[in-house]
Amino acid sequence: MIRATRMTRATRMTRATRGARLTRLSTLALVFAVPVLGLAACGSDATEVTDPPAEQTAHPVVALGQARSVLDAVESALQRGVDPKAASSSVDPRLTGPYRELAVADARIAAERKTKVAEPAPVQQVRLIVPTTKSWPRFFVAVGTTSKTATPVIRVLISPTPRSPYGLWAEALMLPGATLPETAPAGTGSALVAADADGLVATPKEALSAFAGYLNAGTKSTASKQFQRSAFSDQLLQRLAGDQKALKAVATVSSKHTVGSSEPLALRTADGGALVFGELKQDYVITIKKGKGAVDVTDSDLAALAGGQKKIKKSLTRTAVEIVVLNVPPSGKGLITVIGAQKGDVKAVIK
Amino acid sequence: MARLAAALIAVVGVLLVVAGGLQATVFASSAVTRAELIAPRQSVITTAVGLLGLEGPRVQVDVTDGGRRQVFIGIGRAGDVDAYLAQVSRLEVTGQDGDGGLLTKQIGSQPSLPDPAGVDIWVTSVRGTGTANLAWPDAPGQWRLVVATDGAAKAPDDLRLTWSGREVHSVAPTLIAIGLVLVVVGLITVIMLGSRARLAGDS
Numbered sequence: 272m273i274r275a276t277r278m279t280r281a282t283r284m285t286r287a288t289r290g291a292r293l294t295r296l297s298t299l300a301l302v303f304a305v306p307v308l309g310l311a312a313c314g315s316d317a318t319e320v321t322d323p324p325a326e327q328t329a330h331p332v333v334a335l336g337q338a339r340s341v342l343d344a345v346e347s348a349l350q351r352g353v354d355p356k357a358a359s360s361s362v363d364p365r366l367t368g369p370y371r372e373l374a375v376a377d378a379r380i381a382a383e384r385k386t387k388v389a390e391p392a393p394v395q396q397v398r399l400i401v402p403t404t405k406s407w408p409r410f411f412v413a414v415g416t417t418s419k420t421a422t423p424v425i426r427v428l429i430s431p432t433p434r435s436p437y438g439l440w441a442e443a444l445m446l447p448g449a450t451l452p453e454t455a456p457a458g459t460g461s462a463l464v465a466a467d468a469d470g471l472v473a474t475p476k477e478a479l480s481a482f483a484g485y486l487n488a489g490t491k492s493t494a495s496k497q498f499q500r501s502a503f504s505d506q507l508l509q510r511l512a513g514d515q516k517a518l519k520a521v522a523t524v525s526s527k528h529t530v531g532s533s534e535p536l537a538l539r540t541a542d543g544g545a546l547v548f549g550e551l552k553q554d555y556v557i558t559i560k561k562g563k564g565a566v567d568v569t570d571s572d573l574a575a576l577a578g579g580q581k582k583i584k585k586s587l588t589r590t591a592v593e594i595v596v597l598n599v600p601p602s603g604k605g606l607i608t609v610i611g612a613q614k615g616d617v618k619a620v621i622k
Numbered sequence: 623m624a625r626l627a628a629a630l631i632a633v634v635g636v637l638l639v640v641a642g643g644l645q646a647t648v649f650a651s652s653a654v655t656r657a658e659l660i661a662p663r664q665s666v667i668t669t670a671v672g673l674l675g676l677e678g679p680r681v682q683v684d685v686t687d688g689g690r691r692q693v694f695i696g697i698g699r700a701g702d703v704d705a706y707l708a709q710v711s712r713l714e715v716t717g718q719d720g721d722g723g724l725l726t727k728q729i730g731s732q733p734s735l736p737d738p739a740g741v742d743i744w745v746t747s748v749r750g751t752g753t754a755n756l757a758w759p760d761a762p763g764q765w766r767l768v769v770a771t772d773g774a775a776k777a778p779d780d781l782r783l784t785w786s787g788r789e790v791h792s793v794a795p796t797l798i799a800i801g802l803v804l805v806v807v808g809l810i811t812v813i814m815l816g817s818r819a820r821l822a823g824d825s
Contacts, residue, residue: 317717317718317719317720317725318676318677318717318718319716320671320672320673320676321670321716322670322672323671325701325764326699326763330763337742337744337745341742364740433702433706433708433741436740437742
């Protein structure tokens, strides 16, 4: 009887404890369920970003797709051509710098001679050389082949400011037998080389100036010792010597090459040297000796550029633009090589 | 009292199962997020760095203009775009408000800039009459989007960004599992307590 009473008390206590536990558990479940149900009914949250610090790394100035678009736009501008009556500043912005000067001169010659400027052959791109930089002006180089040239053409494209498109600044022909030095892949980009960078046989600025000096003073000059002989320099020097000899009796012939107004463009090659693109100007003057008569102009394009004048009675002053591509090795690693060049008359005055 | 508490647990379990079901269906997080900017007053709209990857690795940019003007969409490296935009007055999209709208802030003070279609800073760009679309897979680096007409006139009427490809993590399976456990525990407890009560009544 006593035992039975104890068991009943224990049972009552167990039931009471279990009841309290269940009550606590149900309260806990409710506390947990209410916010969960609330969250379940919520929509998506607002999200926002803030600008991180600017990137420090310099990237290639153009991606491959960008370069293709630029080159297509340039090709279209070349196909459209240049209006011979247009002022130089109103020419398509896809043509710029020395190339624009040459294109305007070609258009004027064609207009004077009542002919058409030869349509440029499309260039098949075979190699892009792209510098890395964060600032402007920017440039990149496209090397390709055409059906009209025996050697590849080197096109240099420049964007002077972030708000200006890339324009064809220069087009040079690779010299026979010349090879382009190795550079970083276009997707990686090549480091820019400053015009006064040292560690090279000569700074890009000095190399360009020395090349002008070489063309002025000839193969026996001090300046010429820095360069490997090239077909381009040989041709210019031989042409001057030939004209001087042929006109010796009636005229004096002089030539002066100077560095153009724009700074040379340069980028790093794989061997630590620099690939330099520069502009020179040539002033070529023929002065008739007193009482020695006149000289006929046999070059029809030159006569057309001079406004149709075909006889030099006093003098001829022709101004030409020259584009040169130089491979400048690291200090102590050899001579500067002329890889490519282009030359064209942009002005002629005959008196 | 104990049977009531057990029943309450079972009810909570049912509610959690229902909540999980709703999460998995009606309120399911979408892998696609859309947000829109309508009738901006500036001539240029751009985006903050990181916005193109804000809600997923792919973003579709759709621009429309009711006036059928030429519209332009371009994406370039942030540094290049900043150099091009300089101090031009523009609306920069900084996020999405969770309710279908784009969050923006006003920057710059210059009135206009050269036609964006006439510069070469764009890694990808498209131009169209009245409408233009561009898809961008988020790429390493810092990028900005620019939307405009000609850089001088008011920007297109409507810009919509649709992000996709995001991994979605749902709490629905957890809610349903916990709910089912509570339902089972609650019901078993109610049944056991009922049986014991009947046995106690019989004795």
